[in-house]
Amino acid sequence: xxxxxxxxxxxxxxxxxxxxxxxxxxxxxxxxxxxxxxxxxxxxxxxxxxxxxxxxxxxxxxxxxxxxxxxxxxxxxxxxxxxxxxxxxxxxxxxxxxxxxxxxxxxxxxxxxxxxxxxxxxxxxxxxxxxxxxxxxxxxxxxxxxxxxxxxxxxxxxxxxxxxxxxxxxxxxxxxxxxxxxxxxxxxxxxxxxxxxxxxxxxxxxxxxxxxxxxxxxxxxxxxxxxx
Numbered sequence: 001x002x003x004x005x006x007x008x009x010x011x012x013x014x015x016x017x018x019x020x021x022x023x024x025x026x027x028x029x030x031x032x033x034x035x036x037x038x039x040x041x042x043x044x045x046x047x048x049x050x051x052x053x054x055x056x057x058x059x060x061x062x063x064x065x066x067x068x069x070x071x072x073x074x075x076x077x078x079x080x081x082x083x084x085x086x087x088x089x090x091x092x093x094x095x096x097x098x099x100x101x102x103x104x105x106x107x108x109x110x111x112x113x114x115x116x117x118x119x120x121x122x123x124x125x126x127x128x129x130x131x132x133x134x135x136x137x138x139x140x141x142x143x144x145x146x147x148x149x150x151x152x153x154x155x156x157x158x159x160x161x162x163x164x165x166x167x168x169x170x171x172x173x174x175x176x177x178x179x180x181x182x183x184x185x186x187x188x189x190x191x192x193x194x195x196x197x198x199x200x201x202x203x204x205x206x207x208x209x210x211x212x213x214x215x216x217x218x219x220x221x222x223x224x225x226x227x228x
Contacts, residue, residue, distance in 0.1 A: 005066065005196075006029070008028050010028070012050075012058070012061050023046050023219050024053070025219045026220070027216075029214055033196050035212055036190060037213070051200050054198060055088055085160075087164065091150070091154055093169040093172045097149055099141055102140050103128060104124055104128065133152065146178070150170060150173075166197075169200055170182060170199055
């Protein structure tokens with residue numbers, strides 16, 4: 001397996017009144033390159049905590065986290081921030097588009113953060129066309145449907161050519177038909193852009209869409225499913 005990310009005995013412990021809360025317990029997983037990997041489980045299962053650690057937004061209490069074979073657990077905050085800006089894209093449930101920027105400007109902003117100066121206009125247009133919004137580039141977020149806003153967020157996450165995109169419940173606020181369309185878009189982007197996508201969901205109707213899925217329960221790995 002050509003791994004993008006691998007964890008070994010990953011633990012995350014939070015201090016709480018009177019003791020400790022073990023949010024993740026000895027998680028060992030492998031995420032292949034150019035795949036759609038789904039982290040599934042009920043609310044409180046630990047999937048978002050795991051996603052945050054995989055995306056270098058949080059650190060594990062113990063264990064290792066390897067990006068293309070390099071353990072990043074001991075990276076400085078500056079080095080972790082650089083990793084997020086250059087090689088990682090994020091799509092959140094709340095979309096989080098900047099309301100005073102149109103679709104083009106929202107996508108371009110991510111490229112500015114990544115320090116990309118050349119070819120921004122062409123890349124923004126390419127990404128918005130990839131997500132089916134070539135004719136909506138000048139529209140403001142409030143002029144778009146929830147599904148269109150999520151597509152802008154996906155284009156924004158993709159624009160700086162990250163190696164991996166992390167999506168936390170990206171379909172939770174969408175109707176079933178739009179959610180299915182977003183999942184198809186993810187698969188298309190993997191084929192066209194060669195990106196690795198890792199997403200969380202509790203929607204049982206979407207769990208078969210991934211090439212690989214891991215199920216968490218009470219912070220522990222319960223099940224692994226591989227699909228062709």
